[in-house]
Amino acid sequence: MDKTQQIRNFLEENSVTYREVDHDIAPTCELSAKYRGESMDIGGKTLLFKDKVGFKLFVISASLQVDSNKVRKILGSQRLRFASEKELMDLCGVVKGALPPFGRPLQDFDLYIDESIFRNERIAFNAGILTKSFIMNMNDYKKLVEPTICHFSKEEK
Template sequence: MFNKIIEFLEENKIEYKKIHHKPTPTSEDSARERGEDIKIGGKALVLKINKEFKIFVLSASLKLDSKKIKEYLKIKKVRFATKEELFELTGLFPGAVPPFGKPTINLDLYIDESILNNKKIAFNAGSLEDSVIISTEDYIKIAKGEIFKFSL
């Protein structure tokens, strides 16, 4: 997945910084290893919405508000993908999911407005040991996710 993300960035002529670090299972660990503020971290969560899975990206310093997701998407049920479902869908483990949907990961993408508050976004890029940092402007341009507020 890491190579796929780097290829995607290069194909789109996106400037990026890559960082190899010790495994970081949490957003706090990732921010510390990157030497960056946690708020620029893009936390990518895979949720099951009715019968489909989708990726939701928000600032790593915030929590997800499932009520806002239900209201915006006009749905009744939402839950996190299990570890097994996540691996089956993406081939990745929790904490390694990058903040991209189609075509990188074949899932629809939703981006929280909190991502727009920072000049750059940092994220684990398909592993717990590899991070990438790009400008938020470039991220929004290539990620092509639907933007709305779903953070607390």
């Protein structure tokens, strides 16, 4: 089963209402927001990092940037890197830019969410592919995830 169908099944099994949006290929947060017709703020940008222990998922508002020094501090790790495109495909079954904002049970990774995500009433994300997005209510998203909530965004200027 592909990642998009896994997400769809997960949402439906948990009685979550969501909007599915088909769009042109959107490899960036800016394009995804444009095609969805939504603010970039509600986008959930999901990144897979590897530290000395293993891989971890981090979700942040698409309008912000990750401060890798803060991530290192959260993980207590000096060494940190993004997952490679091959690792994203091998571990998650997705290409860069299509990683959904869910850890367990959908993806076997610890999940860290920047507090910026919760400023919004909705969350939008590429649903395992670059041509489909899901948009859902933030309260529903909160019920589905068991994250470590922290602050790892760069300070807004």
